[in-house]
Every structure is written in structure tokens, then in C-alpha cells.
Amino acid sequence: MLPHDLRHALRDSMPGQVLTGTRGARYYVRERIGEGGQGWVFTASWDEPGGYQVVVKVLRPDAVTAESLARFQREAEVLRMLGQAGRPNPHIVRFFDHASMRLATPGGGAPIDLPFTVLEHVRGHTLEHVLSQSRGVGLSLDRTRRIGRQVTLALEDVHAHKIVHRDLKPSNVLLASDGGEETAKVTDFGLVKLVDLGLGRTTALAGATLGYAPPEQFEQGNRRVDPRTDVFSFAAMLFEMLTGAKAFPHGEGENPLVIVTRLLNGPRPSLGRKRTALPPELAARPDLVDRLDALLVRATAAEPSDRPGSIGELWGAVEPVLRAISDRRSVAPDAAAVADTGRAGAPPSAGSFDGRATVDTSTRPSMIAADAQLASPTAWKWRACVPSVRAGAARAAVFDPRGDTAVAIGPNGLARWEGPGWARLPTPPEIDSRIVRGLAWLRTGEIIAFGARGLAARVVLGAGLEAWSLPDRDLTFLGGFADENGTVTLVGEKPAPRAIRGGAPATTMGIVAQLARGKLTLLSDVPTCARLRAVTRLRGGSLIACGDWGALVRLDLGVPEHLGSICSGHLQAIGGLPDGAAVTVGAGGHALALSPRLEAQLEAVQTTRDLHALAVDPGGVAWAGSAQARLLRRTSGSWVRMSGELGLTSSVLALWAGPRVVRATCDDGAVIEGIVAP
Numbered sequence: 001m002l003p004h005d006l007r008h009a010l011r012d013s014m015p016g017q018v019l020t021g022t023r024g025a026r027y028y029v030r031e032r033i034g035e036g037g038q039g040w041v042f043t044a045s046w047d048e049p050g051g052y053q054v055v056v057k058v059l060r061p062d063a064v065t066a067e068s069l070a071r072f073q074r075e076a077e078v079l080r081m082l083g084q085a086g087r088p089n090p091h092i093v094r095f096f097d098h099a100s101m102r103l104a105t106p107g108g109g110a111p112i113d114l115p116f117t118v119l120e121h122v123r124g125h126t127l128e129h130v131l132s133q134s135r136g137v138g139l140s141l142d143r144t145r146r147i148g149r150q151v152t153l154a155l156e157d158v159h160a161h162k163i164v165h166r167d168l169k170p171s172n173v174l175l176a177s178d179g180g181e182e183t184a185k186v187t188d189f190g191l192v193k194l195v196d197l198g199l200g201r202t203t204a205l206a207g208a209t210l211g212y213a214p215p216e217q218f219e220q221g222n223r224r225v226d227p228r229t230d231v232f233s234f235a236a237m238l239f240e241m242l243t244g245a246k247a248f249p250h251g252e253g254e255n256p257l258v259i260v261t262r263l264l265n266g267p268r269p270s271l272g273r274k275r276t277a278l279p280p281e282l283a284a285r286p287d288l289v290d291r292l293d294a295l296l297v298r299a300t301a302a303e304p305s306d307r308p309g310s311i312g313e314l315w316g317a318v319e320p321v322l323r324a325i326s327d328r329r330s331v332a333p334d335a336a337a338v339a340d341t342g343r344a345g346a347p348p349s350a351g352s353f354d355g356r357a358t359v360d361t362s363t364r365p366s367m368i369a370a371d372a373q374l375a376s377p378t379a380w381k382w383r384a385c386v387p388s389v390r391a392g393a394a395r396a397a398v399f400d401p402r403g404d405t406a407v408a409i410g411p412n413g414l415a416r417w418e419g420p421g422w423a424r425l426p427t428p429p430e431i432d433s434r435i436v437r438g439l440a441w442l443r444t445g446e447i448i449a450f451g452a453r454g455l456a457a458r459v460v461l462g463a464g465l466e467a468w469s470l471p472d473r474d475l476t477f478l479g480g481f482a483d484e485n486g487t488v489t490l491v492g493e494k495p496a497p498r499a500i501r502g503g504a505p506a507t508t509m510g511i512v513a514q515l516a517r518g519k520l521t522l523l524s525d526v527p528t529c530a531r532l533r534a535v536t537r538l539r540g541g542s543l544i545a546c547g548d549w550g551a552l553v554r555l556d557l558g559v560p561e562h563l564g565s566i567c568s569g570h571l572q573a574i575g576g577l578p579d580g581a582a583v584t585v586g587a588g589g590h591a592l593a594l595s596p597r598l599e600a601q602l603e604a605v606q607t608t609r610d611l612h613a614l615a616v617d618p619g620g621v622a623w624a625g626s627a628q629a630r631l632l633r634r635t636s637g638s639w640v641r642m643s644g645e646l647g648l649t650s651s652v653l654a655l656w657a658g659p660r661v662v663r664a665t666c667d668d669g670a671v672i673e674g675i676v677a678p
Contacts, residue, residue, distance in 0.1 A: 007062055009106040019044070019056065019116060021097040027056055027118060038068055043121060046096075054096060055122075059115040065268055069115065073098070075188075076117045078163055091154035093174065093187040094120035122185055124177040128170035137638030138242040141279045142180075145322045147173070148238055150184035152315040156235065158186070158348045159227040159311065166225060168233035169212040170240065211248045211258055212236050213261045215302050220263070224455035231314055235299035236269070238318065242282070242292075243274040245637045247300065249604045251589060257416065258568060266602070267566065268297040273581065273595045277636050281325050288321050295321075295485055364409045374621075374676060375635040375641045382631075384646055386421055389669030391650070397665040398439040398447060399615075399656035405666050406654060407447055407461065409436050416461065417671055428465040439654075440480040440488070449478035450490050458518065468518050475511060479534035479545070488515045489555070491532035491545045494525070510547055512560045526553055528562040534614075539580040540596060546571035546584045552598065557585045566592055566600035573614035574622065576620060581636065585624045591639050605639040606632060615655040625652025625664050629672060643674060 011032070018494060018612035019027045023569045025045040028051070034041035038042050040058045045051040059072045072603035079095035088094065088103035097118035127147065130139070133191045138144065151173060157163055165172075167188060176183045214232035216224040236247035247269035250259045282289060299314050300306050308314040394415075397408035406417040411428030411434075427433070434622050442458060450456050454470040477492040489512070496509035510526035514536075528530065529551035537543050543555040553560050580596035589605040605611075611632075613625035622634040629648035632639040642662075650666035657663075660676040 006106065007060070010061065010112070014042060014058070017103065021099040021118060022379040025097055027054065029056060031164050039102055042359050047309050053121045055119045057117045057119065061112045061114060069383055072115055072117070078240055079119070081161060082157065089154055089157040090183065091150045091185055092157065093122060093185050094118070103391045119605060121175045121194060124175045126171050127173040127175060129246055130175060131244060132318065134244045136638060137244045137277045138279050141282055141322060141325055144181070144241040145319065147184045147241065148315065149319065151186060151234065153309050154186040155311040159230070164225055165230050167209055168216065168230050168237065169209050169302060180615065204229060210250060210259050211246055214304065215260060216304055224304055226304065227310055228307045231307050231311055233236055234311055235296050236312065238269065239269045239296055242263065242271060242279070243277045245274055245277060246296045249602055251605060251608060252610065262602070263543050264302045267600045268300050270595060270599050270601060271296070273593050273599060273601045274637055285325060288325060291321055292318065300400045303384050344396070375633065375640065377640065379676055380642045380674045382646060382672065384648065385673045386417065386669065386671035388648060388650065389422070391668050393669035394653055394665065394667050395433060396439045397434050397654035398441050399654055399663065400441055403656035403658060403661065403663050406671065407439060408665060409433050409439065409449065417665065418469055422669060426462055428459065430465060430467055437476065438480055442482045442484050442486065447479055447489055448482060450480050456515065466518060468515055468520070470513070470520060471523070477513070479532065481535045481537060481543070483537065486517060489535050491535045493531040496527060510551065510553065512545065512553070521557050524560050526560050526562055529553065533571065535581065536574045536576050538576045538582055544582060544598070545573060546574045554598065563598060567602065572610070572612055575614045575616045577616060577622070578620040583614065583622045585614055591624065593637065603637050603639060606641040613652045613655040615657040617657040617659055619659055621657070623655055623657040625655045627651045629666055629670065631662060631674060643672070646672065
């Protein structure tokens with residue numbers, strides 16, 4: 001193993017070296033353009049200093065093991081074989097040479113043998129780079145169709161030679177731009193890449209890239225790896241090209257074994273859940289979105305035998321759908337001007353949730369520009385309207401619908417915020433603040449207080465309270481939602497030693513209660529989940545509750561239905577969106593999007609802190625509040641941290657969001673405000 005400084009010295013000494021390949025070929029090394037855990041990549045000139053430019057991949061000497069050397073040599077043999085075909089494929093990076101060169105060690109040490117491979121130099125960016133610049137929306141339909149077709153042509157050739165790529169992902173697709181035409185070229189056949197089993201740091205496990213590799217690649221021996229392995233990876237890439245979002249996202253530092261479990265049991269990627277990020281002409285065709293979703297669900301099945309048998313079979317089903325949209329657009333150019341799909345994060349207009357409402361597309365550039373401004377953290381200015389009072393000053397809080405007033409309860413009773421600071425309110429003696437778990441806004445001047453010992457009461461601020469009688473004092477309510485007609489839905493837990501979670505005994509089980517005009521109309525157990533923490537009503541009318549271990553429960557016609565576990569974390573807040581979908585957030589920075597059909601999609605979040613509070617502004621943009629007083633905005637399926645460091649270590653209890661103003665209250669009594677800078 002080379003010392004760290006000597007390894008860097010050797011790497012930095014490479015430019016200017018002349019490597020000798022087979023049959024005396026000479027490669028004049030120029031500049032380093034890439035580096036991985038096992039190799040360096042340089043540009044070089046063939047035959048003379050100003051000769052034909054190529055790429056030289058060098059296996060780093062401290063990474064040379066019997067396994068890594070065999071993998072490196074096998075890649076060269078694969079590329080050599082593909083390049084020697086009667087008709088070399090223009091969509092596979094061309095192979096030129098493979099050899100080993102003995103070089104002197106900087107500082108006069110023993111000479112070192114450096115294996116290297118010489119490949120075609122592709123002038124252009126990787127698909128990964130292009131997607132990273134797409135600002136969370138999909139590529140154009142024509143571009144997606146062209147890249148998809150060319151990658152398919154490459155993989156069909158690869159598979160015909162009994163080869164499986166095993167590491168297909170956007171960073172291994174190069175987009176050549178010679179002559180003004182973009183051409184996709186598949187490279188790096190999974191043989192020289194970062195392989196790091198440190199569970200807290202790696203994005204690869206057993207030589208497979210998380211988020212693109214299917215479950216069978218993580219099995220010992222890889223015995224079930226075949227062309228359908230690449231089908232899975234290609235489908236994940238296709239989803240990302242159409243939406244700008246990863247098909248199987250994961251948090252930074254997340255345990256890879258948990259991610260693999262999610263690949264096996266979690267929801268499949270859905271274009272329907274990312275409709276605002278789709279190309280407009282595709283978003284305007286929900287029938288075709290559904291057709292593509294069905295194909296993607298099959299192609300990303302956890303079981304290889306459930307996927308299409310070949311890449312050609314998958315593309316043969318996908319391409320006609322994409323072509324149908326393109327052909328329709330070429331015949332009727334105005335067809336793309338239907339449905340305000342809000343690709344940059346703007347919600348559909350009222351009544352347009354099927355994606356067919358006609359809009360004035362002349363306003364679209366200004367809408368995109370406005371949303372891009374609001375999505376930038378630099379556009380927001382943050383301040384603490386009220387500084388920290390003291391740790392534990394508030395146990396629960398709620399904002400009124402306009403965000404002008406907040407009410408909180410803590411050890412000293414009720415208090416109201418309306419600008420400069422908190423004002424103490426008369427607290428009914430019947431309320432023990434120690435058992436209050438939450439507040440919900442009922443109507444002007446009234447809130448609902450709920451908590452342990454079956455606490456459920458209507459509080460008239462400054463006047464008194466109406467306690468609602470419940471038959472069981474063992475109930476603990478943790479979340480509540482008040483409809484405009486005054487009906488209140490509460491969710492929580494009750495002791496249940498025999499409740500079940502994943503086959504293991506639990507000490508509690510979920511409960512749902514409804515009250516109308518103070519009268520209990522429903523009290524139901526949900527024994528298949530341990531605890532429910534929050535509830536909301538979707539635009540379609542259903543009440544949806546979330547809870548521990550990713551539990552999701554739907555309440556229709558007074559009957560709670562446990563829909564299952566959508567993640568491994570505890571979900572603490574849920575909110576409905578204007579299009580009938582929803583979002584839910586919770587412990588460890590978990591955030592998931594729920595389609596109107598309640599299909600779940602994990603979303604990327606720029607924090608690993610617990611998310612406690614959620615709010616959706618009138619335009620459908622969701623905000624979340626976390627520990628350490630962090631505020632995050634949902635933009636195109638990702639949650640971006642918007643607030644800077646405010647010197648607060650408290651947790652957000654309640655959140656209110658408007659289009660250009662956001663407010664939050666914290667458990668230390670601090671009130672935070674963010675506004676869009678003029």
C-alpha cells in the first residue's frame with residue numbers, strides 16, 4: 001500500500017509521462033480529468049505530443065489486488081471484443097489498447113507497474129452532469145427518446161455477446177457533442193469504480209451502485225445477474241430522464257442495507273407522482289403516463305423473472321408511447337399548450353387535476369422564472385421575530401389559517417403570538433399542560449386541545465373550554481384535523497400488549513376518533529399499527545393518517561384501513577396537496593410523496609434531522625420544519641434547506657406557509673419568519 005502523500009505524488013507526476021503500449025504504441029499523458037477509488041483517468045496524445053487525443057485509464061497501484069487487476073483486465077477484454085465486431089457499435093466507447101508500464105516512483109523508490117487501458121476520448125458531458133443541470137425537471141421528450149434508443153442499441157450489442165454491463169447509470173453514459181450532434185456512448189463496464197463497504201459513506205455495495213442496481217446484484221455470488229439486471233438499471237435511468245428525479249433516491253450516509261431492503265419491498269417509481277416535472281406534452285397525457293408507469297413498474301420489479309426478458313422488449317414497448325406524443329405534437333403544435341403542469345414546481349390550476357385544462361402558455365416563462373426564484377435559498381431572508389424564551393417553553397403550537405396568529409401551550413399555560421412577542425392567555429383549569437400533545441385550529445378564536453388521558457376539548461381563547469367526553473381514559477391523541485364544518489378527527493394510541501408490528505409484539509396500537517359538534521361519532525382501533533401521529537383530509541375526500549414504522553391508514557365511511565408501511569421511519573406530519581396527492585415527513589429526515597392513489601415515493605431531503613411540522617402554501621408548495629430550527633421547501637420532489645443558521649437549537653412545533661412568507665414556532669418559544677427578499 002502506497003502512503004497517501006506518495007500516491008498523490010505519483011498521480012501528479014503522470015502528466016508528461018510517455019506510456020508504451022502494445023506493438024510499441026506511445027501515449028503522451030496530458031491532464032487528469034477523473035479519479036475514482038481504484039483508478040485515475042487522463043487525456044493523452046497517441047503517437048506524438050500533438051497526435052490523436054485519447055483517454056488513458058490507469059489502475060492505481062495501491063488498489064491493485066488479484067481481484068481488481070482481473071476486473072480491470074476483463075473490462076479491456078470486453079471492450080476489445082466489442083470493438084472487433086464486424087460492425088463496431090457507435091454507442092459503445094471505443095477500445096484502443098491495454099498494457100502495463102513500469103514507472104519510477106517519485107522520490108527514488110522502487111519502480112511501480114501501472115496497468116492502463118486506452119479508450120476513445122468523448123468530447124462532451126456525462127448524462128449525470130446533464131441531469132444535474134436540469135433543475136429537477138425532465139429532459140425534453142425528443143432528447144430522452146434519442147438517448148434511450150442509443151443506449152438500447154448499445155446494450156443489445158453487449159447482451160448479444162453474453163455480457164451484462166452491471167453498472168448502467170447516468171455517469172456511465174457519455175454524451176458526445178462532435179459536429180453539433182449529440183450521441184450517447186455507454187462506458188465503464190462496472191470494472192473500475194469506487195467500491196467501499198463503509199456503511200456510513202458509500203454509494204456502492206458489492207460493486208453495485210445504489211439507486212440503479214437491482215436487488216439481485218447484492219446477493220452473494222451474483223448468480224441471478226443476467227440481461228434483466230441491465231433492464232432494471234435502464235428503467236431507473238429512463239425515469240430520471242423523464243422527471244429529473246432519481247427512481248430510487250436515498251439519503252446521504254443512509255445505511256445501504258436499508259436501501260437494499262427498500263428496493264425489495266418499497267414502492268416502485270411512478271411518473272404520475274412526478275407529473276409536474278414531466279415534459280409538458282407528456283404531462284398533458286395522463287393515459288400515456290399510466291401506460292409508461294405500468295412498464296416502469298414491471299421493469300423495476302424486485303424479482304428478475306417479473307421484468308421484460310430483454311432491453312429490446314422494454315424499449316419496444318416504451319418507444320412507441322414516446323413517439324406517439326412526439327408525432328401528435330408535430331401534427332398539432334398547440335397540443336403541448338394544454339394543462340398547466342407546473343414543471344418548475346407550480347401546482348395545477350383548480351379543476352385541472354386530470355392534466356387537461358387549457359392554459360395560456362405565454363405566461364409559462366414568467367411562472368418558471370418566479371418559481372425558480374422562490375426555490376433558491378438565497379432569495380429568502382430569515383430572522384427570529386421572537387428570540388428563544390427558554391428550553392421547553394412550548395409543548396404544542398398552531399397557527400391560524402392566515403398565519404398572523406399563533407397559539408402555544410407550555411408549562412405556564414396558553415399564550416398567543418401576534419407580532420412583537422407572546423401574550424399570556426387565561427388557561428382553563430381543566431387543562432393540564434403536561435398532558436397536551438397537540439393543538440388544531442377550529443375557527444376564529446377557537447382551537448382544539450388534545451393529548452393523554454383521553455384529552456379532547458374545544459378551547460374558546462380567553463373565555464373557557466368545552467371538554468368532550470370520551471369513554472376511555474387510556475387514549476392518547478397525538479394528531480388532529482378540523483374540517484370546515486367543525487368535524488374533528490383525532491389519531492393516536494392506546495395500550496395494547498398484543499398489537500402487532502411486523503410480527504413482533506408491541507405495547508400500543510393505533511386509534512382513530514371523530515367528533516361532530518362535541519359528540520363522539522367514531523372511535524376505532526387500528527390494531528395492525530403501533531401508533532398514529534398525524535391526520536389530514538385529501539382533496540378527494542379521504543382522511544389519511546400516518547404513524548410509526550411508516551404506517552399509513554385511510555379512513556373512508558368511518559372504517560379505518562391500514563394500507564401498510566411505506567418506510568421504516570416514524571412519520572410525524574402529513575399534508576394534502578391541491579392535485580389530490582399528499583406529502584408526509586418524519587424521523588431521520590424521511591419525506592415521501594403520496595399519489596392520489598396513495599402510492600408512495602421516497603424523496604431526497606437536505607437534512608437527516610427529524611421533521612416535526614408540515615405546511616402547504618395556497619399554491620401547493622410544501623414546507624417542513626425540523627430539529628435545530630431548520631426549514632425546508634419541497635421543490636420538484638426534493639426538500640431543500642432554505643433557512644440559514646439562526647443560532648437556535650430548538651425544534652419546530654408548528655409551521656405556516658404563504659407564497660412569499662413562511663413562519664414557524666419552536667419548542668423554546670422562538671418564532672421564525674422567512675420572507676422573499678425584494
